[in-house]
């Protein structure tokens with residue numbers, strides 16, 4: 001950089017709001033308000049644990065762990081081993097590892113079922129010439145994230161009945177895939193699915209990414225004998241967003257580790273986690289297991305009730321409590337109204353909330369034409385704020 005270049009650079013830097021915009025007040029506030037300087041508005045997350053809204057907030061203890069680790073160098077494989085062992089103990093499973101999310105767990109777990117610990121196969125995947133190249137799934141268990149399974153080069157074979165499942169199994173079958181939240185939709189339930197896998201010697205893999213709390217949703221598939229389970233780290237467990245859990249059989253977890261970073265010539269090299277995510281995830285699991293679930297539940301119920309009470313006076317709107325069956329199994333409020341009479345579609349309501357101040361994100365609810373408010377990612381005072389904004393919007397439209 002020449003002197004004049006440097007001067008120009010410094011002048012441009014000085015012109016950026018980043019330097020002037022300081023977050024908060026008082027001596028503790030040192031960092032600039034990065035969001036303000038970037039012109040990115042923070043949102044009230046009434047949607048739930050969605051990646052597009054950055055899912056959940058990390059426990060403060062997780063942030064402390066990340067900070068602590070950020071000042072040290074380690075041998076990453078040694079840390080991977082130690083963290084995996086500790087998480088396996090805490091969750092009472094044979095083995096565990098921390099991949100960069102439940103999606104990454106699907107890729108490295110599938111790779112493990114295909115390659116085992118064979119270095120030649122690990123290098124060649126997703127070219128599966130001469131290897132097992134099929135994964136069987138119930139048609140009702142297909143989901144967007146099965147792309148992470150298909151990343152390994154396998155073909156998904158869809159079945160519906162138990163007989164079709166048994167018949168589809170052959171020497172080419174690498175794995176049986178199950179989507180935890182779709183159990184009610186499929187003919188073959190967990191117990192039977194696991195029994196078939198065990199009898200036929202094919203590993204079973206259950207994606208339970210978004211299904212805790214309640215804690216039983218995590219421990220149940222493990223106890224039923226699934227060989228692998230994928231869980232999101234950054235949803236209900238409140239670990240780093242770019243971390244997750246792969247739990248299960250020790251030989252498969254070992255093979256999954258060989259299929260990812262720090263090994264460069266692998267399918268999972270792009271699913272890297274560093275020391276911060278590893279230890280952060282471990283701390284999150286510990287906090288998650290120790291939390292007072294009953295107290296949390298009471299607080300979520302209180303938020304739902306306060307919103308329903310606040311919206312009761314709006315004659316054109318019905319607000320009612322519901323709890324999803326599996327996945328995000330926490331109190332929600334569903335909003336229903338006469339779209340034609342009010343001239344307001346769900347998309348328009350969501351857009352108005354998004355455009356307002358503060359900016360609020362909600363998502364459509366399963367029955368078409370309704371919108372839901374999820375209570376569990378709301379921060380103190382936000383349930384009241386959300387209800388107030390909705391009241392204002394409906395109040396302005398006397399249907």
Ligand SMILES: *Cc1c(COP(=O)(O)O)cnc(C)c1O
Nearest residue numbers: 101102103145209210232233244
């Ligand atoms: C969220 C989710 C994933 C992806 O989890 P990440 O931790 O974001 O990678 C995978 N499967 C299901 C069913 C999910 O809900």
